[in-house]
Amino acid sequence: MAGHHVSTTINGDAFEFVCEPDETLLDVLRDRLSLTGSKEGCGTGDCGACSVILDGRLVCSCLVLGAEAEGRTIATIEGMADGDRLHPLQRKFLEHAALQCGICTPGILVAAKALLEKHPDPSETEIRYWLAGNLCRCTGYDKIVRAVLDAAAEIREGRDAA
Amino acid sequence: MPRDDVTAETRQSFTKVGTRPLRPDGVDKVTGRARFGADMAAPGMLIGKVLRSPHAHARIRSIDTSKAEALPGVKAVVTRDDFANRTDELRDILVNVMAREKALYEGHAVAAVAAVSAAVARKALRLIEVDYELLPHVIDVEEAMRPDSVLLHDDMFTAGVDPVPDQPSNVAKRCEFGHGEVEKGFAEADIVIERSFRTEASHQGYIEPHACLASVGADGQGELWCCTQGHFMVRDTCAALLGMDVSRLRVIASEIGGGFGGKTTVFIEPVALTLSRKAGRPVKLVMTRDEVFRASGPTASTSVWVRIGVTKDGRITAGEAVLKYQGGAFAGSPVEPGAMTAFACYDLENVRAIGYDVVTNRPKQAAYRAPGAPMAAFAVESVVAELADRIGMDPIEFRLKNASREGTRSAYGPTFGPIGLVETLKAAKAHPHYSAPLGNNQGRGVASGFWFNFGGQTCVSLNINIDGTVGLAVGTPDIGGSRASMCLMAAEELGIEYDRVRVIVADTSSLGFNDVTDGSRVTFASGMATIQAARDAVKKLCARAARMWDIPEDAVVWEGGYAKPAGANAGDFQPLSLRDIAAAAAKTGGPIAGHWEFNAENAGPSFATHIVDAEVDPETGRTSILRYTVVQDAGKAVHPSYVEGQFQGGAAQGIGWALNEEYIYGADGKLQNPGFLDYRMPVASDLPMIDTVIVEVPNPGHPYGVRGVGETSIVPPLAAVANAVSAAAGVRLTSLPMSPPKILAALEAEKGAQAAE
Incomplete structure (x- = not known):
C-alpha cells in the first residue's frame, strides 16, 4: 500500500506524517504521533472516547481517515490545558469526582468543551443529550453533568467579570 | 509508644478520612497523560491479532498456518500446539485462552499471529486454514439442562449430587443453602406467591478493551504491561501456562479503564507472551470491541423460580428458590453466590435455595459486580413487592418487619454481626423521594440488596522519604479512585497532610502477593494494610525520636504527626515532626519504612435499599427513569465522593x-449485537441524577469501620426498576430486559385477560 503524505495542524503545532489509506485519524494520533490521550473504546463511533475537534466540529476520530487530516486543524485532549493551567472543565471534573476509571474522560472533556463553546449556558437536559454520544460505564453521569454545569457557570462568570 | 486506641475499637473521630480531596491520579486523567493498557509501546514492537471461531460449536480437525507463516512481515504464529496441555485447575483457563479439540463458542480463540503491522497481521489471519467439523450447539440455560441436550464436555458429571450421575451433562454443579423446614413454613402462610423469572446475559461494558504489551527475551525473562484488576493473578496464571518461574515474569498494571469484575482473569495475556517468546520481540495485543463482546466474559443468563409465603400480618414464613445460571462454555457460573444471597436480606426460619451451574455454547462468563446476586435479588424482591401489595402493607414496612439484623442467622449459614439493612430501610422511608407524588403511567419501586464483601491477601509498603513525605506502594489496581482513599488513611494515621502521601500501584516484582481488586475489597483490605503499615512506621519513628533524645523507646508517643515525650518523667524535649525525624534518619539507623502483610478477614457485608420512579409509555412500551435514590451502608465513607460514585455507577449499570x-x-x-450501537448501555440522556444517602454502620472488622461499597449497589436495581415498571404498567414484568416490545406484549396480555373476565 502506498502511504499518504499528510500535513496538518494539531493543538496549534504543525505535523507531517505518512499513513496508509485505511488508517484512521485515531490510529495516526495514537500510533504515529504518540498522542494517546484519545482512546479507542469501540472503533465504530459509538462510545466517543476518541472525540476530537476537527476544524471546529466535534467528531469521532475513529470515523475519520488519517488522510482526511490534510490541511485541517485538529484539537485533542492534549491541547486542552494551557501549559500547567487546567481548563475549567478539567478542574471541575476533578473537584466533582466526575471520573472513576478515567478512560472516557478525555473524550467527554473534548465533547463538553465543544458544547460550551457553542452554548455557554446549557441546561441539564441539553448537556445530557449533547453527551449522549460519550459512554461512561463508571459514574452514571451524575457527577459529569454537575461538573459541566459548574464549569459553564464559572466560565460565564469569568467572561462577565472581564 | 504509638497510640493503640484505634485497634481495640472502631475509631470515631477523623481529621482526614471523610473529606473530599482531589485524587492523586486526577490531573493525568483529565489531560490525557494517564497510560492505559493500549497506551504503551516498546522498541521493535510487533502487533498481535487473534483468529477466532466463526462457529458456536465445532470440532477442530486441523489448523494449517503455513501460508500465514510464509507471509512477509509475519514473525510468529501460535495455535493450541504452542500451549502445553494440563489437567489441573488452570485447564479451563488454558482452553478458553486457546481452543484445543473444539471451538466451544463463536469467538473462541483458535490461533494468533504477530506481525510488523496491524495490516500484515490481519492479512495473515485470513491465510490460516482451520478445518472445522460443525456440531450442534445450545445457547439457552433451560435447553442445556434437558437430558437430550447437545453436550459440551463428555467428562462433565454434575458435582454436588449423590450419587454422582453415570451420564455426563451440561450441569457442572448443584448447590443448596438454607435451614428450617420449608414445607412447614408454607403451611403456616396465609398467602403464597410463586413465580418464574428470566434475565439475559449482560456485559460489564468497560470502555477500555483488553490490552497488553508482552516481552519475553531469549533468557526466558518476561515483562507484561496490561490492564487488569489483578496483576499478581496475571503473573501467576501466565507463568504457569507458559511453564515459567514466577520470578521470571514481571507484570505491571497499567491504568485500568473499567473492569467491574471482567478483568479478573486472563484472555490475551498468555497469547501475547507466547507470541513474544516465539518471535523474540515485544508484542502488543489489543482486543477490538467486537472481540470484547464475543470473547470476554459477560455475566450469566438465568432462569429463577421463587416461592415465598406470608401471614396476613406480614411475617414471611418460608422462602424457596431454584436458580439456573448458564455461565458459558465452562463451569463456574455465579449461581452459588446467587443462591447464597437470594434471601440474605430476610430473617427467615425456613429457607431453601438450590442452584444449578450450567454450561452452554457462549463465552466463558467472568465476574460482574456482585456476581450472581442481582439476578437472584430481581426474583426475590419482585415477589416480596407483590406480597406486600397483596397484604396491603407498605413495601418498606414489610421489609423492616422481616429484615436481617445483628444476630440473624443468614439464609446462607453464618450469623450476621452488626449490619445496616434496617438503617437503609429507615433512611429510604424517611427520604423525600419516597413520599413524592406520582403522575399517570408512573410507578415507584423499592428493592433491597446484599453483598458479602471480601478481604483477601494483601501487602503494602510505606516509605518515609528524607523530606518527610511518604511513598506508599499498594498491589491492588485502582479502578475507581482507591488511591485517594489510601492517601487519606495513611495521612490520618501519620498525622500529616493528604498531599504529602504519594501512592503507586507497584508491579509484581516490587511488592508481595496481592489478591485481585475484587469483592469490594480494596478500600477495606488495602486500606487496613495501609493503616497497619503506617502504624508500623510510627513505631519506628518513635524509636528514632527516642534515640535522638537518648531516652527509652516506650517513653515516646506519637500525637498529631509529632513524636513527643510520653510525660514529664520522660524528659523535656521539643516535639519532633515526621519531617524532623526523616531528615535525621541517616544518623539514627537508616531508612524508615512500614510494612504490612496479611490475609484480611471480617470484611463486613454491605446492604442497600434503592427507590426508583419509572414512567411507562403505554403506546410504545418505552420506560423512562424519572428519579432514583440509592441508600447504602458504607461502614465509614473514607472519600465520600467516590463512595457516592460507586452507588451511582452500580445503579446505572x-x-x-x-x-x-x-x-x-x-x-x-x-451473537447478533457485539457493538455499543446494538448492545445498548445507558447514555447520559437515558438517566436522571442519581441521589445518594450514605449510611454508616461501622464494620467492627476494620479500624475505621470501613465496609466495601463497590458491588452492593448493583444488587437492588434490577428488582427496583422491575417493581417500578410493573407498578406503572399495571402488570408484573418477570423477564429482563424490560424492552419496549416485552412491555407492550405484557400490556396486551393483561388487556386480553381483563377482556376475558
Whole structure:
C-alpha cells in the first residue's frame, strides 16, 4: 500500500506524517504521533472516547481517515490545558469526582468543551443529550453533568467579570 | 509508644478520612497523560491479532498456518500446539485462552499471529486454514439442562449430587443453602406467591478493551504491561501456562479503564507472551470491541423460580428458590453466590435455595459486580413487592418487619454481626423521594440488596522519604479512585497532610502477593494494610525520636504527626515532626519504612435499599427513569465522593441491565449485537441524577469501620426498576430486559385477560 503524505495542524503545532489509506485519524494520533490521550473504546463511533475537534466540529476520530487530516486543524485532549493551567472543565471534573476509571474522560472533556463553546449556558437536559454520544460505564453521569454545569457557570462568570 | 486506641475499637473521630480531596491520579486523567493498557509501546514492537471461531460449536480437525507463516512481515504464529496441555485447575483457563479439540463458542480463540503491522497481521489471519467439523450447539440455560441436550464436555458429571450421575451433562454443579423446614413454613402462610423469572446475559461494558504489551527475551525473562484488576493473578496464571518461574515474569498494571469484575482473569495475556517468546520481540495485543463482546466474559443468563409465603400480618414464613445460571462454555457460573444471597436480606426460619451451574455454547462468563446476586435479588424482591401489595402493607414496612439484623442467622449459614439493612430501610422511608407524588403511567419501586464483601491477601509498603513525605506502594489496581482513599488513611494515621502521601500501584516484582481488586475489597483490605503499615512506621519513628533524645523507646508517643515525650518523667524535649525525624534518619539507623502483610478477614457485608420512579409509555412500551435514590451502608465513607460514585455507577449499570442490555443470539448460535450501537448501555440522556444517602454502620472488622461499597449497589436495581415498571404498567414484568416490545406484549396480555373476565 502506498502511504499518504499528510500535513496538518494539531493543538496549534504543525505535523507531517505518512499513513496508509485505511488508517484512521485515531490510529495516526495514537500510533504515529504518540498522542494517546484519545482512546479507542469501540472503533465504530459509538462510545466517543476518541472525540476530537476537527476544524471546529466535534467528531469521532475513529470515523475519520488519517488522510482526511490534510490541511485541517485538529484539537485533542492534549491541547486542552494551557501549559500547567487546567481548563475549567478539567478542574471541575476533578473537584466533582466526575471520573472513576478515567478512560472516557478525555473524550467527554473534548465533547463538553465543544458544547460550551457553542452554548455557554446549557441546561441539564441539553448537556445530557449533547453527551449522549460519550459512554461512561463508571459514574452514571451524575457527577459529569454537575461538573459541566459548574464549569459553564464559572466560565460565564469569568467572561462577565472581564 | 504509638497510640493503640484505634485497634481495640472502631475509631470515631477523623481529621482526614471523610473529606473530599482531589485524587492523586486526577490531573493525568483529565489531560490525557494517564497510560492505559493500549497506551504503551516498546522498541521493535510487533502487533498481535487473534483468529477466532466463526462457529458456536465445532470440532477442530486441523489448523494449517503455513501460508500465514510464509507471509512477509509475519514473525510468529501460535495455535493450541504452542500451549502445553494440563489437567489441573488452570485447564479451563488454558482452553478458553486457546481452543484445543473444539471451538466451544463463536469467538473462541483458535490461533494468533504477530506481525510488523496491524495490516500484515490481519492479512495473515485470513491465510490460516482451520478445518472445522460443525456440531450442534445450545445457547439457552433451560435447553442445556434437558437430558437430550447437545453436550459440551463428555467428562462433565454434575458435582454436588449423590450419587454422582453415570451420564455426563451440561450441569457442572448443584448447590443448596438454607435451614428450617420449608414445607412447614408454607403451611403456616396465609398467602403464597410463586413465580418464574428470566434475565439475559449482560456485559460489564468497560470502555477500555483488553490490552497488553508482552516481552519475553531469549533468557526466558518476561515483562507484561496490561490492564487488569489483578496483576499478581496475571503473573501467576501466565507463568504457569507458559511453564515459567514466577520470578521470571514481571507484570505491571497499567491504568485500568473499567473492569467491574471482567478483568479478573486472563484472555490475551498468555497469547501475547507466547507470541513474544516465539518471535523474540515485544508484542502488543489489543482486543477490538467486537472481540470484547464475543470473547470476554459477560455475566450469566438465568432462569429463577421463587416461592415465598406470608401471614396476613406480614411475617414471611418460608422462602424457596431454584436458580439456573448458564455461565458459558465452562463451569463456574455465579449461581452459588446467587443462591447464597437470594434471601440474605430476610430473617427467615425456613429457607431453601438450590442452584444449578450450567454450561452452554457462549463465552466463558467472568465476574460482574456482585456476581450472581442481582439476578437472584430481581426474583426475590419482585415477589416480596407483590406480597406486600397483596397484604396491603407498605413495601418498606414489610421489609423492616422481616429484615436481617445483628444476630440473624443468614439464609446462607453464618450469623450476621452488626449490619445496616434496617438503617437503609429507615433512611429510604424517611427520604423525600419516597413520599413524592406520582403522575399517570408512573410507578415507584423499592428493592433491597446484599453483598458479602471480601478481604483477601494483601501487602503494602510505606516509605518515609528524607523530606518527610511518604511513598506508599499498594498491589491492588485502582479502578475507581482507591488511591485517594489510601492517601487519606495513611495521612490520618501519620498525622500529616493528604498531599504529602504519594501512592503507586507497584508491579509484581516490587511488592508481595496481592489478591485481585475484587469483592469490594480494596478500600477495606488495602486500606487496613495501609493503616497497619503506617502504624508500623510510627513505631519506628518513635524509636528514632527516642534515640535522638537518648531516652527509652516506650517513653515516646506519637500525637498529631509529632513524636513527643510520653510525660514529664520522660524528659523535656521539643516535639519532633515526621519531617524532623526523616531528615535525621541517616544518623539514627537508616531508612524508615512500614510494612504490612496479611490475609484480611471480617470484611463486613454491605446492604442497600434503592427507590426508583419509572414512567411507562403505554403506546410504545418505552420506560423512562424519572428519579432514583440509592441508600447504602458504607461502614465509614473514607472519600465520600467516590463512595457516592460507586452507588451511582452500580445503579446505572443495573438500570441498563433491567431495561436494555442483553446478549442476542441467532438460531445459528452467533451473537447478533457485539457493538455499543446494538448492545445498548445507558447514555447520559437515558438517566436522571442519581441521589445518594450514605449510611454508616461501622464494620467492627476494620479500624475505621470501613465496609466495601463497590458491588452492593448493583444488587437492588434490577428488582427496583422491575417493581417500578410493573407498578406503572399495571402488570408484573418477570423477564429482563424490560424492552419496549416485552412491555407492550405484557400490556396486551393483561388487556386480553381483563377482556376475558
